[in-house]
Amino acid sequence: MFDTLIIMLDATLRVSTPLILAALAGLYAERSGIVDIGLEGKILGSAFAAAAGAAVFGSAWIGLACGVLASIVLALIHGFACITHRGDHIVSGVAINTIVAGLTVTLGLDWFGMGGQTPTLSGDQRFTEITLPFADALRDVPVIGQIYSNLLSGHNIIVYLAFLMVPATYWIIYKTRFGLRLRAVGENPHAVDTAGISVAWIRYRALIVCGILCGIAGAYLSTAHNAGFLKDMSAGKGYMALAALIFGKWRPVPVLFACLLFGFLDAVAVRLQGVVIPGMGEVPVQLIEVLPYVLTVLLLAGFIGKAVAPKAVGRPYVKERA
Amino acid sequence: MSQAKVPVWVNVGLIPFINIVLAFLVSGLVFVAIGQNPIEAAGYLVYGAFGYDEGVGYTLYYATNFIFTGLAVSIAFKAGLFNIGGEGQAYIGGLGVGLVCLSLDHSMPFIVIMPLAIIAAALFGAAWAYVPAYLQAKRGSHIVITTIMFNFIASSLMVYLMVNWLKEKSGMAPNSRTFEENAWMPYLHNMLSPLGIDIGDSPLNGAFILALICCVLVWALIWHTRWGYQLRTLGTNPTAAKYAGIDTAKVTIWVMLISGGLAGFVGINEIMGVNHSLLLNFTAGYGFAGIAVSLMGRNHPIGIVLAAVLFGALYQGGAELAFEIPTITPEVVVVIQGLVILFSGALEHMFKGRIEGFFIRRAAAQEK
Numbered sequence: 130m131f132d133t134l135i136i137m138l139d140a141t142l143r144v145s146t147p148l149i150l151a152a153l154a155g156l157y158a159e160r161s162g163i164v165d166i167g168l169e170g171k172i173l174g175s176a177f178a179a180a181a182g183a184a185v186f187g188s189a190w191i192g193l194a195c196g197v198l199a200s201i202v203l204a205l206i207h208g209f210a211c212i213t214h215r216g217d218h219i220v221s222g223v224a225i226n227t228i229v230a231g232l233t234v235t236l237g238l239d240w241f242g243m244g245g246q247t248p249t250l251s252g253d254q255r256f257t258e259i260t261l262p263f264a265d266a267l268r269d270v271p272v273i274g275q276i277y278s279n280l281l282s283g284h285n286i287i288v289y290l291a292f293l294m295v296p297a298t299y300w301i302i303y304k305t306r307f308g309l310r311l312r313a314v315g316e317n318p319h320a321v322d323t324a325g326i327s328v329a330w331i332r333y334r335a336l337i338v339c340g341i342l343c344g345i346a347g348a349y350l351s352t353a354h355n356a357g358f359l360k361d362m363s364a365g366k367g368y369m370a371l372a373a374l375i376f377g378k379w380r381p382v383p384v385l386f387a388c389l390l391f392g393f394l395d396a397v398a399v400r401l402q403g404v405v406i407p408g409m410g411e412v413p414v415q416l417i418e419v420l421p422y423v424l425t426v427l428l429l430a431g432f433i434g435k436a437v438a439p440k441a442v443g444r445p446y447v448k449e450r451a
Numbered sequence: 452m453s454q455a456k457v458p459v460w461v462n463v464g465l466i467p468f469i470n471i472v473l474a475f476l477v478s479g480l481v482f483v484a485i486g487q488n489p490i491e492a493a494g495y496l497v498y499g500a501f502g503y504d505e506g507v508g509y510t511l512y513y514a515t516n517f518i519f520t521g522l523a524v525s526i527a528f529k530a531g532l533f534n535i536g537g538e539g540q541a542y543i544g545g546l547g548v549g550l551v552c553l554s555l556d557h558s559m560p561f562i563v564i565m566p567l568a569i570i571a572a573a574l575f576g577a578a579w580a581y582v583p584a585y586l587q588a589k590r591g592s593h594i595v596i597t598t599i600m601f602n603f604i605a606s607s608l609m610v611y612l613m614v615n616w617l618k619e620k621s622g623m624a625p626n627s628r629t630f631e632e633n634a635w636m637p638y639l640h641n642m643l644s645p646l647g648i649d650i651g652d653s654p655l656n657g658a659f660i661l662a663l664i665c666c667v668l669v670w671a672l673i674w675h676t677r678w679g680y681q682l683r684t685l686g687t688n689p690t691a692a693k694y695a696g697i698d699t700a701k702v703t704i705w706v707m708l709i710s711g712g713l714a715g716f717v718g719i720n721e722i723m724g725v726n727h728s729l730l731l732n733f734t735a736g737y738g739f740a741g742i743a744v745s746l747m748g749r750n751h752p753i754g755i756v757l758a759a760v761l762f763g764a765l766y767q768g769g770a771e772l773a774f775e776i777p778t779i780t781p782e783v784v785v786v787i788q789g790l791v792i793l794f795s796g797a798l799e800h801m802f803k804g805r806i807e808g809f810f811i812r813r814a815a816a817q818e819k
Binding site: 164166206209210211214215216217219220221223224225226227228229230231232234235236238239242245365368371372375411413415416418419422423425426429430431438 | 784801
């Protein structure tokens with residue numbers, strides 16, 4: 130029983146990692162007042178670029194750089210549409226998701242000729258598991274040893290990075306000048322403008338951070354969690370991250386727990402696939418898979434707490450002119 | 452106002468046209484990037500879509516789906532609502548159609564099944580839009596997020612229903628049994644052949660006629676009823692609508708019900724018209740494509756029909772293109788679709804100011 134729990138929690142960490150990165154990415158964007166439903170597209174674009182880069186240059190790190198770069202470019206397109214040209218944030222996000230969904234397969238077929246996939250990655254082309262110090266020695270210690278050696282140790286570096294990003298984001302958002310301005314721009318851009326700070330520049334910087342984090346999430350999918358790029362491999366993770374962001378009420382630590390909850394539900398659904406409970410029949414795994422979305426709707430409806438979005442989110446800022 | 456000096460054709464015709472041209476130019480660059488001649492590719496595309504009878508039939512068959520989802524998105528847009536849940540509403544609408552066909556095809560004639568299936572498509576689609584609409588109207592939950600969530604819920608629900616209840620017992624694939632032929636929407640080529648008209652075999656079916664009827668009804672509803680006026684007022688200025696005594700919550704809910712119902716009609720075309728059985732993932736992104744269609748069609752039924760035909764041509768031509776040049780995937784059409792959303796949606800203001808400024812200055816110069 131305890132072993133099963135460890136295995137499930139271990140799976141939870143792996144599944145939650147891209148959610149955490151993408152949800153934090155969304156946090157920067159939305160806290161600055163930019164709605165970003167393009168998380169999905171950025172993850173997918175980065176997953177492709179990372180796998181392509183890793184395959185061509187033979188290094189997971191170069192792949193990661195390619196992924197992050199691709200994701201930043203997409204984030205800047207979003208910024209160009211939403212900030213510079215005051216376009217609709219949702220429409221721009223949909224556009225980016227659609228373009229990426231088509232472009233990854235189109236380019237993939239042209240570059241690698243494998244039906245839109247990238248070659249299977251191996252060795253240095255992937256991020257491999259890290260064994261934490263003393264993990265092997267402590268393996269036999271009851272409970273603590275299992276938690277340390279089997280649950281906490283043996284992940285790739287991006288998993289640890291994702292969890293480190295949570296306190297880092299907390300610190301940036303709540304303890305730095307940039308964070309204060311970022312939050313202010315999302316609540317009351319006029320006040321920020323009056324203080325002589327460029328609303329557009331703050332929002333662009335928020336989107337660049339958003340791009341970096343989505344880029345890491347995408348690289349994780351194709352070069353760490355899997356060994357190569359597959360068509361539509363982001364499979365709704367960007368939207369689920371968005372749900373987690375709302376579920377965590379746009380705050381870093383609750384967002385982390387929302388991601389872990391959603392990841393855990395996913396791990397449970399995979400685990401219970403085809404399991405028959407006596408008297409009840411086969412477990413309807415779809416029911417578990419759908420819980421993150423149902424919970425988010427319930428939260429939005431105000432049945433479990435209240436989700437209050439940043440006040441200026443989704444509204445283009447028009448500088449007043451005399 | 453200076454706005455009045457900009458000729459109408461500039462806003463209705465010129466600016467949208469420039470945006471579309473830009474989208475296609477960038478699409479051309481994508482072809483160049485993968486080492487293809489964009490002109491040659493466009494040639495295959497146009498030939499595949501319009502060059503022969505079957506091609507035209509396929510184009511219009513795809514266009515049927517785009518008309519439904521395009522209308523669905525645009526009527527919500529008109530009321531200032533963004534219904535991004537067309538995909539889920541179409542999916543559940545198709546479920547309604549499938550349930551009617553599966554339960555009645557042994558006992559009822561087509562003339563009974565057809566209206567019931569149409570009603571079921573609308574009811575199921577509308578029901579799927581109702582919860583997000585209610586939450587937006589009464590509890591202030593953002594409709595974009597809730598409709599996205601409902602897309603995923605619809606997808607899980609369909610997998611559950613298909614795998615556990617509706618799957619044909621003998622088969623492995625999660626498909627229902629094939630309907631009896633009296634529950635098939637007749638193909639247009641079968642309807643026209645007794646009249647001596649030969650249009651070539653294609654999946655184009657009676658749902659296309661339903662789509663055109665919907666266009667007329669939506670047009671009449673939005674521009675020629677008191678209720679449509681309320682809807683447009685809500686979309687233009689919600690505060691004014693409220694002060695004018697319009698029950699904005701009620702209008703919001705009704706608009707979304709109609710929007711969901713329209714999206715549900717995709718089920719008539721796909722389930723009753725072409726697949727003749729209930730299956731997974733038949734919506735294939737048509738709901739999202741509706742956003743592009745509605746943006747390109749400027750939220751007007753005539754524009755939507757034109758944009759739907761264009762997207763139908765892209766889908767059909769894209770398949771032809773991929774057949775002629777194996778190094779191109781049909782997915783390239785999705786890129787073009789995305790670029791259209793980007794340039795005629797998100798970046799619609801990019802040239803607006805400059806072009807309008809040009810005409811305002813010209814008008815001012817003429818006055819002197």
